[in-house]
Amino acid sequence: VNHLLGIKYLQSEDIELIFQTAAQFKEVINRPIKKVPSLRDITVANLFFENSTRTRLSFELAEKRLSADVVNFSAASSSVSKGETLIDTVNNILSMKVDMVVMRHPKPGAAYFLSQHVDSIIVNAGDGAHEHPTQALLDSFSIRERLGDLAGKKIAIVGDILHSRVALSNILCLQKMGAEVEVCGPSTLIPKHIHSLGVRVSHDLRKSLEWCDVANMLRVQHERQDLKYFPSIREYTQRYGIDKALLDDLQHKIVIMHPGPINRGVEISTEVADSDQSIILNQVENGVAIRMAVLYLLAAKKKISFSA
Numbered sequence: 001v002n003h004l005l006g007i008k009y010l011q012s013e014d015i016e017l018i019f020q021t022a023a024q025f026k027e028v029i030n031r032p033i034k035k036v037p038s039l040r041d042i043t044v045a046n047l048f049f050e051n052s053t054r055t056r057l058s059f060e061l062a063e064k065r066l067s068a069d070v071v072n073f074s075a076a077s078s079s080v081s082k083g084e085t086l087i088d089t090v091n092n093i094l095s096m097k098v099d100m101v102v103m104r105h106p107k108p109g110a111a112y113f114l115s116q117h118v119d120s121i122i123v124n125a126g127d128g129a130h131e132h133p134t135q136a137l138l139d140s141f142s143i144r145e146r147l148g149d150l151a152g153k154k155i156a157i158v159g160d161i162l163h164s165r166v167a168l169s170n171i172l173c174l175q176k177m178g179a180e181v182e183v184c185g186p187s188t189l190i191p192k193h194i195h196s197l198g199v200r201v202s203h204d205l206r207k208s209l210e211w212c213d214v215a216n217m218l219r220v221q222h223e224r225q226d227l228k229y230f231p232s233i234r235e236y237t238q239r240y241g242i243d244k245a246l247l248d249d250l251q252h253k254i255v256i257m258h259p260g261p262i263n264r265g266v267e268i269s270t271e272v273a274d275s276d277q278s279i280i281l282n283q284v285e286n287g288v289a290i291r292m293a294v295l296y297l298l299a300a301k302k303k304i305s306f307s308a
């Protein structure tokens, strides 16, 4: 069975195929009739053990645009609270003839673990601070849409790299597509092993912004923070937040991204988030087409080396 567990399992040709398929689906969902019958015989369960707005709704919309049957599961209102294990939960859901599982889980490696223990196609919708493959795919797709190509482009990923699954998946995806990546943030929020990934490291936001073509401003993850990493929000914003004055003062125009949800006034000001240099809502729009492409290609059992 093929899965999408992480960007680390994809080759650049797989990513290219996903992008080409997503571009076709993007045309479909911009038509008055947004649906195609591609997954008419497929049932998908969306399992969310952690909160989500964009990823959950976007997967559900993608599944419905592909004419799949959809069931949604949220841990908070389930029998997980009575002590049922992950494997028992998923096997019970699969016994109702579910073909694919989309799962978000707070534990790194949860999607991989599931793929080893249940008989279903597994799509990782974010596993702890590990990977968020569909976010990285939609981010790279959005950069390519705006700048024409990824090869040779300079991307700065700014903020809380340590706790971010978006950062790791983005680094892997961008590098596979030929982009150069710099991470920027306080040393307490950048993991020590990051050099082994072949990225540049900066602690100076202005220098990073002068270097890059695109700045991906990550959210400060209050829910994963330990105060030892993070002395003060005000200090963080002063050193690593982007505002209009800084954006306008740069030597060249850069593209601004953010995976959401935004902490307005912390890592990014409202003026920057809503400016014409921001592609934040394009990212969200492209999320549906990317997820349609992933689900379609997995269901069609295309040989695109998604397996671990």
Ligand code: CP
Binding pocket: 051, 052, 053, 054, 055, 056, 126, 135, 259, 260, 261
């Ligand atoms: N970008 C992202 O994963 O957002 P959600 O947590 O709202 O799904």
